[in-house]
Amino acid sequence: MNHPTLLALGATVLCGTLAVAGVHSYASGRAQRQALVDRLSGTGPLRTGTGRVRRFAxxxxRLRRTRLGRAIHLRLSATGLDLTAGEFFTYVTAVVVALWLIASSVLAPFFGPIxxxxxxxxxxFFLNWxxxxxxxxxxNQLPDVARLLANATAAGLALRTSLAMAAEELEAPAGEELSLVADQLTMGRSVDDALGELATRLPSRELIVLVTTLVLANKAGGTVVSxxxxxxxxxxxxxxxRREIRTMLSEVNATAFTVPLLGLGSLLLVNSSNExxxxxxxxxxxxxxxxxxSLGLYGVGFIVIRRLGKIEV
Incomplete structure (x- = not known):
């Protein structure tokens, strides 16, 4: 084999190697760019903080671009679940299809859409629950939050520092929520806006009272420790x-779920006895x-029993 042939062969191998390296570099850079775009656009990383791989990215x-996807994302962010909107939508779709097929085959085709x-x-209902x-x-953690803030304020710390310290000391969900408030304060948001968003995200009378106390103390000063x-x-x-009321109403809440299950059991009994x-x-x-x-009456009964077992404290 002469020198021109060897030269051509070596050039071919070199070009092929460079081409493979270029394609690999391009693919790696494209993947890194897409991960950066996903992270900056709020679609989340491919892995969670615990290392779990995100599915259905x-x-x-695609779902985040729609109004339905944004609504699901807001509801999921308020629940603290480690799920994306795409994962939740896919799981719900699979469950709906499975229930449709099971009801159509076990009961009657009419019950599939129902x-x-x-x-x-x-x-x-699961998201709201x-x-x-x-x-x-x-x-339940608010007494500890107020106690930590009072002790930190009594020690001479500023409200921003007190909130950051309370976020480190408390467990979830109070620690996570206060950590989010502390991060917003670090980014330059006002105390009123950060605490107001917290009260909107987790609405309750107790939290509104605590937020109002902190906002007024931050604006006007005064005896915030006392x-x-x-x-x-x-x-x-x-x-x-609240704990005593929840214990007393546990039987009422159990009855609200038992009544629809009795209706479903009667349907299965009728269909099994006479195919x-x-x-x-x-x-x-x-x-x-x-x-x-009949199904509407069962639904009304469920709602009425739930209303009777709901007492605002």
Whole structure:
């Protein structure tokens, strides 16, 4: 093999190596750029803080551009769940499709869309329940928040420093929420805006009282230490009262969920004792109307029982 052939072969190998390295460098840079765009645009990293891989990133990016996606993201941010809007939407869609198919095959095809709507309602109810659960947990930590702020203020620390110290001392959800407030204050937001956003994100009477006390003390000064210590005792009393009320109303709340389950059990019993009975009943408009009326009455009963078991403290 002569020298020109070797030279051409070496040049070919060199060009191929450079081409592969260039393609690899381009792909790596493109992936880094996309990760940076996702992080800056609020779509989140590909991994969570605990190292869990984010799923359905493409669905999440497309969903965030819609009003539905933004609404889901706001609700999820208030619940503290480690889920993106795309993940939640995909999981709910899978559950709705599964309920639709199960109800259509076990009961009758007429119950498929109804089961799908029930699945969507359960998803909304789950988000509201998680949000209320987080609010309750935050309310239970409010006495400790007020006590830490009072001690820090009595030691001569500024309100911004006191909030940052309380965020480090407390566990979730109070620690996470106060850490977010402290970060906003560090970025230059006013105390009124940061605390006002906290009260909007986790609405409760106790938190509104605490936020009002801190905002007024920050504006006008005064005896903030004594006010916070008096507020601590008040919050402790309200915490015990809420716990007693929740215990007394637990049976009422259990009844609200038992009533619809009895209706579902009766449908399964009728269909199992006489196979195809629900299909024949829902085969006529009159039967469909009667089924919808009965389901509506069960829904009204659930709402009424829940209202009777809800007492504002």
């Amino acid at each position: 493409a669905v999440d990016r 089961a799908g709507l029930v699945g969507v309602w359960c998803a909304v 998680q949000r209320q659960k987080r609010i309750e947990a935050f309310i 006010s916070l210590r008096n507020l601590t005792q008040t919050l402790e009393d309200r915490k015990e009262t 195809g009975a629900l299909a024949r009943v829902t085969g006529s408009p009159v039967g469909q109307a009667l089924v919808l009326i």
